[in-house]
Amino acid sequence: GDQEREKSHFLFNTEHGHIGDFPLLHSNNLMAWSVDFRVSDNLPFHEDQVGLTMDFLTVTAAIVVLTLVVVYYYVVSRTTTNTSPWPKDKQSHAYTRKVIPNYKEVRGGLHSLDYLTPAGGITTIYDITGFVSRHGNEFTAYCIDWEQEVVVLIRLLDGVDLKRHPFLRDAMRQNAAEVLCIPLAQLQAVADTIADDVAHVEEVFVYISARCGSTLLTRLVESTSVAQAASEPDVLSDISVAVQRLRSQNGQTSAAPPSLSAALSTEEDIVVLLRNVVTLLNYNLVTSGPRRRSVIFYKLSNEVLLVADLLSRAFPAAKAIFMYRNGLEVLESFQRLTFRHKYVPYVVTRLAVRLGFFRYGSLLPDYMRCLGDDPKFSTLRYRGTLMFYYATYWAGAMQCAAELQNKHRGHFFHVVLNYTAIANDKEKTFRLLMRKLGVNWSPGEPGEDRMKMEKALVEDSQAGSNASARTTTPGEKWVKDESSPWCGHWEREYVREACRHAGNDISGPDFVFPGSIL
Numbered sequence: 217g218d219q220e221r222e223k224s225h226f227l228f229n230t231e232h233g234h235i236g237d238f239p240l241l242h243s244n245n246l247m248a249w250s251v252d253f254r255v256s257d258n259l260p261f262h263e264d265q266v267g268l269t270m271d272f273l274t275v276t277a278a279i280v281v282l283t284l285v286v287v288y289y290y291v292v293s294r295t296t297t298n299t300s301p302w303p304k305d306k307q308s309h310a311y312t313r314k315v316i317p318n319y320k321e322v323r324g325g326l327h328s329l330d331y332l333t334p335a336g337g338i339t340t341i342y343d344i345t346g347f348v349s350r351h352g353n354e355f356t357a358y359c360i361d362w363e364q365e366v367v368v369l370i371r372l373l374d375g376v377d378l379k380r381h382p383f384l385r386d387a388m389r390q391n392a393a394e395v396l397c398i399p400l401a402q403l404q405a406v407a408d409t410i411a412d413d414v415a416h417v418e419e420v421f422v423y424i425s426a427r428c429g430s431t432l433l434t435r436l437v438e439s440t441s442v443a444q445a446a447s448e449p450d451v452l453s454d455i456s457v458a459v460q461r462l463r464s465q466n467g468q469t470s471a472a473p474p475s476l477s478a479a480l481s482t483e484e485d486i487v488v489l490l491r492n493v494v495t496l497l498n499y500n501l502v503t504s505g506p507r508r509r510s511v512i513f514y515k516l517s518n519e520v521l522l523v524a525d526l527l528s529r530a531f532p533a534a535k536a537i538f539m540y541r542n543g544l545e546v547l548e549s550f551q552r553l554t555f556r557h558k559y560v561p562y563v564v565t566r567l568a569v570r571l572g573f574f575r576y577g578s579l580l581p582d583y584m585r586c587l588g589d590d591p592k593f594s595t596l597r598y599r600g601t602l603m604f605y606y607a608t609y610w611a612g613a614m615q616c617a618a619e620l621q622n623k624h625r626g627h628f629f630h631v632v633l634n635y636t637a638i639a640n641d642k643e644k645t646f647r648l649l650m651r652k653l654g655v656n657w658s659p660g661e662p663g664e665d666r667m668k669m670e671k672a673l674v675e676d677s678q679a680g681s682n683a684s685a686r687t688t689t690p691g692e693k694w695v696k697d698e699s700s701p702w703c704g705h706w707e708r709e710y711v712r713e714a715c716r717h718a719g720n721d722i723s724g725p726d727f728v729f730p731g732s733i734l
Contacts, residue, residue: 303363326581348406370392421536442655452514519613551702593718615722649733674693
């Protein structure tokens with residue numbers, strides 16, 4: 217009875233703010249974490265340590281509570297029946313319908329008609345080409361409704377500046393006055409009607425690895441007199457996700473609905489759809505603004521890399537940029553955004569992932585999962601978790617970019633920009649990028665608004681959106697995050713493992729593309 221009972225005690229000490237491979241935000245130089253599985257007396261702390269003790273039951277309880285919350289949310293979201301006020305079958309005619317703006321923050325998937333509330337009945341349009349000739353420049357392409365087989369465009373409330381918000385989709389949702397739905401079968405005729413009006417437009421497609429300074433680029437572009445930017449139009453992401461679903465329907469994703477197969481049956485069908493949708497975007501952007509800037513930068517979400525080769529076939533004269541960032545930094549940026557800079561929930565969630573409990577990445581929207589749902593990632597550890605989808609979102613995009621660069625060196629890419637360059641010297645990097653693209657622009661020329669440029673250089677480019685982990689107040693100044701890193705050796709090795717599953721081109725999170733602006 218006097219024998220000391222068996223203990224299993226793990227004590228991790230560090231002088232560098234890490235507990236094993238758990239990094240800590242700290243104000244002291246020495247910290248300790250004790251995860252204690254004890255059946256007898258307490259083990260003492262060393263006197264020169266600041267003790268941070270988490271009893272095994274406490275950790276278990278935290279994981280259970282977190283899991284129950286997620287399960288509850290999942291069950292409610294899946295079992296709640298929502299009756300949509302929008303048609304759910306194929307439309308043979310175009311129509312318009314007044315709507316009420318939706319100011320609520322949307323953290324779900326790609327935007328759709330279901331985010332908008334109708335304010336009246338449907339008005340059928342029998343002469344859609346005539347309607348577009350008279351009113352087409354009032355509407356901006358918003359999304360694709362695959363059930364109705366229509367492209368959805370939005371007319372904004374009077375006096376609204378579409379470019380004030382960091383992201384195109386949110387600006388449209390929050391300021392929508394009316395929708396115009398054009399059947400895919402009539403889209404070619406509509407595009408032909410406006411083609412001459414946008415023939416002079418020069419497109420620049422900005423492909424990204426996420427969290428890499430691309431929103432800042434769009435704000436800088438908008439501050440010039442010669443070019444404009446559209447940040448992450450969901451209508452192109454809709455096509456990209458649909459194409460990936462078709463490509464993966466024999467893998468682990470669900471079979472694509474018939475409407476996708478009909479609209480995207482061949483690569484040429486996809487090329488035509490991409491060309492027509494971008495033509496609609498060009499038409500509104502060029503003809504609705506007072507400056508009529510004809511160089512348009514389209515900043516695209518990661519998943520659009522999946523159709524980048526087809527987009528280049530639709531617009532062979534367009535320029536292509538790839539912006540990327542260190543994979544570990546991207547992973548950490550996503551985690552800080554998810555947990556709103558609260559470190560303890562991240563640690564608990566990470567521990568749950570490593571213990572095999574927390575596999576609710578399926579709650580992420582389609583566009584965040586479509587790269588990770590590729591069968592090549594089917595044997596990657598922790599499948600279905602947030603960690604899995606964040607890592608594959610980056611690794612999949614980087615591999616796509618590498619393959620595009622290898623196969624189409626003449627087009628991919630005209631500029632490759634590493635995040636470090638724009639983080640270290642925003643203005644210098646932007647000037648270099650514009651020069652490499654051949655855009656005729658000089659900040660000292662008459663007509664350039666130097667104050668607007670200065671504002672873009674100092675403000676948080678994502679402030680006012682849910683993509684900013686720091687602030688939801690528009691116009692706030694950007695402040696460099698000086699806190700200790702969250703991600704360490706374990707996350708680094710996991711990203712490296714994701715790279716191995718993605719392909720043979722990306723060696724790890726520190727990979728640098730040849731010819732990058734650094």
